[in-house]
Amino acid sequence: MFEDDQKKPDEPVERPWIVLKTTYDVEAWIDQQNRAIQQLINSNKASGWGICFGLSEGGELYLHTTSEGDVLLDVTSDAEWVSPLIAAATQVDMPAGQIWALPGDRLTQLVFGLSSLIATTRLVAEHNFNMKKRY
Template sequence: MHDPEQDLPQNPEQDLEQGRVDVQPTRPWIVLTTTYDVEAWIDNYNRDLQQAVKKDNTKGYGICFCLELGGEVYMHTTSEGDILLDVTEEAEWVAPVITAATGVAAPGSSVWGLPGDTLTQLVLGLSGLIAATRIVVSHTYKTPKSWPQRY
């Protein structure tokens, strides 16, 4: 089993290099099996995120899914309700699951743009693959230059 605690940087300088300004605690994941479970988790996550994010921070916040088999998926929802996923190189293996859950083909980069109405299906599809989560208050999404830089 993958230990997500091993992925966390051990010093503040490394946090800054990786774009982590304020590292939040990692929480073990409980597998969600119904849409009701997912919707309740989303509500709870939104409350926790609002408490963690500073009012002047308008981009780069979200959640990090630490995957059982390695790698991380960073998720951010835009003000328009769309979803940005940044899939680390170690987590590229999860792309077929994201496609199956959302119906969106894998992009040519590590960043996925998904419609907001796929959030429940996405979390339900990934649920059995997640080891832990943590709130992220600053993540630089490596979006293609053609994308609007508002994340």
């Protein structure tokens, strides 16, 4: 029996990251992840769904898109080192807290800008992205 055979079919699996080299690659990856998240939502009736990026130099980023198409990004304390890079890639000022609110049109730039720093990804079904007091 394989290790994956013992996991629940709906349980998200951590996957190694493949560096995306063009914006076309990023947009194709976003489309694929969007479909996977839709399946996760339909099967789990989850709230707080999104993607967790494990960074190669430590820490995690949790990404969620709102129903309006905007992006919420939760940067864990171990990943604070990447904040200046997020600001540069998205042309958005760093927030006072760890939750970033980004316009939806910055998602491609975000993923493209961080691509070489990402080690793993996994879908998440439950993460509290909506802690507005932390913006």
